Amino acid sequence: MCNAKEHGLSRRQFGFFGLSALGLSASPQKAVAAEIEALALTCIDHRLVDDGVRFFDNLHLTNEYDQVALAGASLAGVSPKFPSSNAAVWDHVAIAKQLHHISKVIVLDHRDCGAYKVAFGKDFAAAHDAETAQHKKVMLQFQATLKQKYPDLGSEFYLMALNGTAERVV
Template sequence: MCDFHPTRRGLLGLTLGAAGASLLSIPALAKDVTALAITCIDYRLVDDTVRFFHTRQLFRDYDQVSLAGAALAGVSPKFPSSNAAFWDHVGIAKQLHNIRKLIVVDHRDCGAYKVAFGEEFQGAGEAETIQHKNVMEQVRAKLAQLHPDLSYEAYLMAVDGQTERLV
């Protein structure tokens, strides 16, 4: 025989618990954001990258994905799974948060560029800038094919956090 005797307090607790549990299945209301930011995974630039987006008035107004090489991840034949992830996330951000812009931030002295280009890697200066810009232009072309409604900005960040727009 069960000695359970329901009380009002006990029933109220069960009711509130059940109501709270049912809320777990309701997704949080997502808001539209201006941009998807794709950055490199390099630990040296995490804080500088966040500051960069804040100076662009994008605080809490962008989604962010980090992939080795940033722009390179979207187009390099050396990283086919990164290519898929790059473009999948653009589509997902567009669907979930109605992004209107893709912002890519590469950085100087990038290990992914060294892996992808090998002996052809341009390690510093203007040659490195041109190499990044060429990759960023490839991303722009592919974006125009896949998502012509999105605008595009691409930046190159120095290891001291200074950033210049290349595309």
């Protein structure tokens, strides 16, 4: 006789972890994979976590988006300086598409981003327009890669200032 508890996990616990690994909630009401609008890609920066949530609330997407946070946001998807982030971004686009049938990816970059400084060896904070242009360049690269991989997915690209206001760039 095999007692599951002897293996350290009961069947019930295993089921819970199995669902969690797929990103699905263990609560019965939410167990069915929903169809949601978007996957959000943000930077990790602690200064803008709350502003990021508010930003997606203002897009009427409260609890209606999957989220990936990786340093640099758009940069994480395409910069050769961050190969493991590249893989994580595209893996999660695939997962969000498969699990939740997203129709678009929303990328939220921000000004004074440390990852951009690392990638380009420049501090853009003092040069507002040059900073916007640098983000736009990376965003267009991200968009081209997304179109190549998933022609059916839309995309929106925003740049947030440190005061929490955001502008659409692409």
